[in-house]
Amino acid sequence: MIGNLRLDFSPLALRVFQRHLTVFSRTWKTSVALNFFEPLLYLTALGIGLGVYVRPMEGLPYLNYLAPGLVAASAMFATTYECTYGTFVRFKYQKTFQAMVATPLSMDDVVLGEILWGTFKSFLYGTIILFVIFALGLVPSAWALLIPPVMILGGFLFALLSMLWTGLVPNIDSFHYFFSLIITPLFLFSGVFFPLSDLHPFLQMLAWASPLYHVVVLTRGLATGDVGVTLVYSTAWLVVVSAALLPLTVRLMRRLVIR
Amino acid sequence: MDVVVAARKLVKKYNGMEAVKGIDFTVRARECFGILGPNGAGKSSTINMLIGLSPVTAGELRVFGLDVRTAARQIKRRLGVVPQDNNLDTDLTVMQNLVVYASYFNIPRHTARTRGLELLKFFDLAAKSGEKVEHLSGGMKRRLTIARALINDPELVVLDEPTTGLDPQARHLVWQRLFRLKERGVTLILTTHYMEEAGQLCDRLVIMDRGTILDTGTPCDLVHRHIGTEVLELGRAAAEADTLLAAVGPLIRGYQVVGDDLVLYPRDGRALLGALQDRQHRFARLLLRPASLEDVFLKLTGRGFDG
Numbered sequence: 001m002i003g004n005l006r007l008d009f010s011p012l013a014l015r016v017f018q019r020h021l022t023v024f025s026r027t028w029k030t031s032v033a034l035n036f037f038e039p040l041l042y043l044t045a046l047g048i049g050l051g052v053y054v055r056p057m058e059g060l061p062y063l064n065y066l067a068p069g070l071v072a073a074s075a076m077f078a079t080t081y082e083c084t085y086g087t088f089v090r091f092k093y094q095k096t097f098q099a100m101v102a103t104p105l106s107m108d109d110v111v112l113g114e115i116l117w118g119t120f121k122s123f124l125y126g127t128i129i130l131f132v133i134f135a136l137g138l139v140p141s142a143w144a145l146l147i148p149p150v151m152i153l154g155g156f157l158f159a160l161l162s163m164l165w166t167g168l169v170p171n172i173d174s175f176h177y178f179f180s181l182i183i184t185p186l187f188l189f190s191g192v193f194f195p196l197s198d199l200h201p202f203l204q205m206l207a208w209a210s211p212l213y214h215v216v217v218l219t220r221g222l223a224t225g226d227v228g229v230t231l232v233y234s235t236a237w238l239v240v241v242s243a244a245l246l247p248l249t250v251r252l253m254r255r256l257v258i259r
Numbered sequence: 260m261d262v263v264v265a266a267r268k269l270v271k272k273y274n275g276m277e278a279v280k281g282i283d284f285t286v287r288a289r290e291c292f293g294i295l296g297p298n299g300a301g302k303s304s305t306i307n308m309l310i311g312l313s314p315v316t317a318g319e320l321r322v323f324g325l326d327v328r329t330a331a332r333q334i335k336r337r338l339g340v341v342p343q344d345n346n347l348d349t350d351l352t353v354m355q356n357l358v359v360y361a362s363y364f365n366i367p368r369h370t371a372r373t374r375g376l377e378l379l380k381f382f383d384l385a386a387k388s389g390e391k392v393e394h395l396s397g398g399m400k401r402r403l404t405i406a407r408a409l410i411n412d413p414e415l416v417v418l419d420e421p422t423t424g425l426d427p428q429a430r431h432l433v434w435q436r437l438f439r440l441k442e443r444g445v446t447l448i449l450t451t452h453y454m455e456e457a458g459q460l461c462d463r464l465v466i467m468d469r470g471t472i473l474d475t476g477t478p479c480d481l482v483h484r485h486i487g488t489e490v491l492e493l494g495r496a497a498a499e500a501d502t503l504l505a506a507v508g509p510l511i512r513g514y515q516v517v518g519d520d521l522v523l524y525p526r527d528g529r530a531l532l533g534a535l536q537d538r539q540h541r542f543a544r545l546l547l548r549p550a551s552l553e554d555v556f557l558k559l560t561g562r563g564f565d566g
Contacts, residue, residue: 010332015362022359023350095346102310102340103363103411104332259273259313 007250008106016100016113017120035125039074040132043067046193058195060224067133068223069192071147072154072215075126079155080183083118083162084175090114092170097257111253115159115246122155123148126219133223141225150222153238154215160245161211167252186212191220214238263288263415263446264309268318271304278304280470281318286415291437291447293457293464295552297560300467302450303343306419309448310340322415336364339408339416343423345400347392353379353403354388357410364411371410378406382436398429405436416440418449422456434459454553468560478552485558486550487512489528493535494544496521507534515558520544522554 024031043066051062058065090096100110127148133139165178189196189203190212196204207213214234221231264286271279279301286292294302307313308320311331320327322334348356354375361371379385382402387395395403401421408416421437422430430453437460441447451457457464458478466473466481474481482488496503497519504514510531513524525531528547539545 012363012365015365018362019348019359022355026350094349095342095344096348098312098342099346099348099360100363101312102335102338102342103360104335104365105363106332257312259307 005247005251007247008108009112010104010106010109012105013109013112013116016105016110017116020113020117021120032125032128035074035078036128036132038077039070039129042070043133043136064138064224065220066193067136067138068147068220069216071126071129071133071151071223072190072212072219073187073192074129075122075151075155076158076183076186076212076215078121078125079118079158080162080179082121083114083159084166084178085172087114087118087163087166088170088172088175091166091256092172101257107254107258108250110257111163111250114163114253115156115249118159118162119152119155122158123151126151126155130223139223141223143222143225143227146222147219150215150218150235153235153242154211154218157211157238157242157245160242160249163253164245164249167249167256170256186210191216211238211241261288262286263323264292264448265321266305266318267320269305269308269315269320270317271301271308271313272316273304278470279308279316282465282467282470282472284465284472284475286446286448287463288414288446289441289444290462291441291449291460293461294448294450294467295452295454295457295464295556296450296467297452299469300560301470302467303419304470305467306417306448306450310338310417311335336411337414339411339413341405341408341416341418341421343419345404347400347404347407349392351392352388353384353390353392353395356392356403357407360407361410366411374410374412375406378409381439382406383432396429398425398432401425401429401433402436405433409440413445415446415448418447420450420452422451422453430456454551454556458552466556466559473559474555481555482550482552485513485555487524487526488550489525489547490550490554491523491525491528491531491535492544492546492548493521493523493542494546495519496542499541503535503538507531510534513558515554515561517557517561522557524550524554 047063047066054062056062097107097110101107130139130144130147134144189207190210191207196207214237217234218231221227262285266282266284268281268283269279270277270281282305294305296302304313308315308327309322311327311334315328323337325334327334348359351359357375357378358368358371376385379388382405384399384402384406387399392400405421422433425433434456437447449460461478463475463477465475476484497516500516500521503521507523511523511525515522523531532547535545
C-alpha cells in the first residue's frame with residue numbers, strides 16, 4: 001500500500017534541512033577533509049600516474065579530461081552515501097523521523113528535507129572539488145560557473161535514487177548492493193574515465209540511461225567551454241527524470257514511518 | 260469546548276489484522292486520561308492515530324474538534340507527544356534538542372531558548388543544557404523527552420508509557436512533574452501498564468484488551484465496581500480452588516486465579532478470614548489487603564478467567 005497519492009509538502013521541510021545543517025556545523029571539518037581526499041587520490045593516481053601512458057581523449061590531455069568527471073562523481077558519492085546510510089540511520093536507529101512527524105511536519109516534509117539535504121551535499125562537495133581542479137589549472141572556461149547549479153540538479157536526482165532504494169529495501173545490508181550493483185557501475189561507465197563513443201552502441205544506449213553520464217556531460221562541457229545543444233538535452237533529461245521520480249520516492253519513504 | 264478528544268467506532272487495521280476494533284471514548288479538557296492494557300491491547304495503535312503517525316482505518320477520531328484525517332497539521336501544532344522510545348536527537352545537545360524541535364513548530368530561536376531554559380529548570384536538567392544527549396541517564400532522557408513535548412506550550416500532551424524502564428526514583432520524579440502539569444490545566448493522555456501510575460495520575464481511564472475497551476471509569480469506580488474494597492490473597496491455593504470456593508461461596512463476590520494463587524473478593528474481609536482460619540496453615544500466604552486497580556486489571560484482562 002502506497003497510500004494517499006497527494007503530496008503534502010510545506011515550507012517546514014526547510015526546518016529538516018536546517019536541522020541537518022546544525023548537526024553538520026559540528027562535524028563538517030572532518031567530513032569535508034575526507035570527501036576532499038578521495039577525488040584527489042584518483043586525480044593523482046589516474047590523471048597524473050596513469051595519464052602519462054594514455055592518449056589525449058576528446059582532444060584533451062588525460063588529466064584535463066578526467067578532472068571534471070571526478071567533480072561529478074564526487075558529488076554523486078556524497079549524496080548517495082547521505083541518502084542511503086545517513087537517511088537510514090536517522091530513520092531506523094535514531095528515530096529522528098518519528099520525532100519530526102509528531103510535530104506539524106508531515107512525513108512528506110521530512111522526506112523533502114532529506115532530499116534537499118542530499119542535494120546540498122552534491123552541491124558542496126562538487127563545488128569544493130571544482131575549486132581544487134580550478135586551482136590546479138584544469139578549468140579553462142568561465143562557463144564552469146554554471147557547474148554548481150548542475151551539482152544541484154544532479155544531486156537532487158541522486159538523492160531521489162538513493163532514497164528510492166532506501167524506501168524499497170529499508171535494510172542496512174542492502175546498501176552494499178546499491179553501491180556495488182548500481183553506483184559503482186555508474187561510476188565506471190558514465191564517461192568519467194573514458195569517452196563512451198568507442199563502446200558498442202548498446203552500451204552507449206545504457207550509458208544514456210545513466211544519470212551520472214548526463215552530469216558528467218554537463219560538467220565536462222562547462223569546464224572546458226565546449227557548450228552545445230547536448231548540454232540542453234542532458235539538463236532536460238535530469239529535470240524530467242527527477243520530476244517523475246519525486247512522487248514515487250516520497251510515497252515509498254512515507255510508508256516507512258506512517259503505517 | 261469541553262471535549263478534547265472524541266473517538267467513535269475507531270478502527271485500526273494493519274494488513275487486515277484488526278489492532279483496534281471499533282472503540283469509543285472521550286477525553287475532557289484538563290483531565291488526565293489513562294489507557295491501560297497488556298502488551299498488544301491496541302494502546303499504542305490508538306495513540307499513533309491520535310498523533311498522526313498512523314492513518315485511521317475506519318470510524319472517527321476528532322482532536323480539538325478537528326478530524327485527524329484532514330487537519331493533522333493544525334492538531335499537531337497544539338499537541339505534545341512523548342513516544343514510547345525516547346527519540347531524542349542524539350546528534351544534538353540537550354538545549355539544541357529543544358531549540359531544533361521548536362523550529363519544527365516555526366517557533367523563533369530566541370523564544371525557543373527562553374522557553375527551553377524554563378523547561379530544563381522545571382525538569383531539573385538546567386545543568387545539562389550543553390551536554391550531549393547520549394551522556395544523560397535513562398531518567399534524564401525521559402524528562403528531556405517530556406520537556407521537548409512541552410516546547411510548543413501544548414493544550415494536550417500524549418504520553419506513551421512515560422515511565423517504562425525507569426527506576427523507582429526516576430519514575431516518581433516523572434510522576435511529580437506530570438502532576439504539576441495537570442495542575443496547570445494541561446490535558447494528559449497516557450498509556451501505561453503500571454497500575455500504580457494510573458491510580459496516582461489518572462482521573463479517568465479505559466482498560467483495553469485485544470483491541471476493545473473493556474470498561475471506563477475513575478480508578479475508584481472501577482475498583483468498587485469490579486472488586487469491592489478488599490481482596491484476600493491465598494498463596495498457592497489455585498490447585499484446590501474448587502473445594503475452597505465451595506466452602507466460602509456465600510462469603511465472596513468473586514474470585515480470580517492468578518498463576519498459582521487464588522484471589523478472593525470478600526463481602527466482608529474479616530468474616531472470610533475467620534472462615535478460613537482452620538485452613539490457614541495450608542496456604543503459602545494469607546493476605547487481606549485493600550483492593551487496587553491491579554486487581555481490576557487482572558480480572559478484566561486475565562486470560563482464562565471465566566467469571
